Amino acid sequence: MAEKIRYALIGCGRIAPNHIAAALANVEALELCAVCDPVEENMERVLEQAPEAVRQTVTRYTNYEEMLEKERPILVAIATESGRHAAIGLRCIAAGCNLIIEKPIALSIADADALIEAAESKGVQICACHQNRFNKSIQKIRQAVEAGQFGRMLHGTAHIRWNRNQNYYTQAPWRGTWEQDGGALMNQCIHNIDLLRWMMGDEVEEVFAYTDNLNHPYIAAEDLGLAVVRFKGGAYGLIEGTTNIYPSNLEETLYLFGEKGTVKAGGKSVNVIEEWRFEAQTEDPEAVKARFHENPPNVYGFGHTPLYRDVIAALGEGRAPYVDGYAGKRALEMVLAIYQSAATGKPVHLPLKECATTDFIGRFGR
Secondary structure, three states, X not given: OOOOXXXXXXXXXXXXXXXXXXXXXXXXXXXXXXXXXXXHHHHHHHOOOXXXXXXXXXXXXXXXXXXXXXXXXXXEEEOOOHHHHXXXXXXXXHOOOEEEEEOOOOOEHHHHHHHHXXXXXXOXXXXXXXXXXXXXXXXXXXXXXXXXXXXXXXXXXXXEEOEOOHHHHHXXXXXXOOOOOOOHHHHOOHHHHHHHHHHOOOOEEXXXXXXXXXXXXXXXXXXXXXXXXXXXXXXXXXXXXXXXXXXXOOEEEEEEEEOOEEEEEEOOOOOEEEEEEEOOOOOOHHHHHHHOEOOOOOOOOOOHHHHHHHHHHHHHHOOOOOOEHHHHHHHHHHHHHHHHHHHHOOOEEOOOOOOEHHHHOXXXXX
């Protein structure tokens, strides 16, 4: 039996239970050796789901550098404030750790590049935690894209119509700040933005956008973003992202329109195929909708467990993860391009050479 991979989690906030659950679901390959958070209660809360035998063997740390030195993990998940991802990631890479980094991978192009370059130099892997790529619905749609069933892609749209109230931001004051987070697009909408870019071929020519803060005067960043994307090859994309929907989350949808196919994924986190129409209709659409349908308890979905499974396989096979550091950078780049276009009132051409969320401090007067 292969030796287990020593695994540790840094950051025990809102998303941390999904990481612990994914690690426990892959317990045959992972040894949960440590968790780290400056607040001890957070660590205890996130470990409540673990069996008692596991809880007794997991070491708790309030200092991640001490954890790296004493535990020497092989795989580390970073689920801290977004603004700390890059600095912690670089320190972990220097210690020889492979990484799963919660979205966004960083808050600047420079930091994303630094992470990728450091990992390649050290010979370790980075996985960007865009877990919705592993949804059953998304995997089925991706197969159709790769098989050419859509023919030439014409346009696609991503809609994220959610709600985040003041209590959400009060719980963690770093949220909604330019230094540590960004707004609705960077925090809530980046998953679907990632899917749109990925499905449309990744190569973006130009972005034009508007952003605003219409209903969240207690945060610095945007609560609404609207963007038009022109992809290389002539296809277009539309992005609508907001946290202003009354009174609660409404939907997250992804539409793809090709010359020979139309698909719509919807539900809480694009977990449901709602339309499946192709010129070469080799499968019953209703059967596809029924088979590739999930009903997750929240917007985080079920993707963390297969994402972890892929990372474990990648380490064993000596390959890059399915969602690697470059994928994380592309999603980040899209959001930063939207921010830059909205701030300047001009189209932004990709690739972006330099841009960071901190470039937009004071954008909405705060």
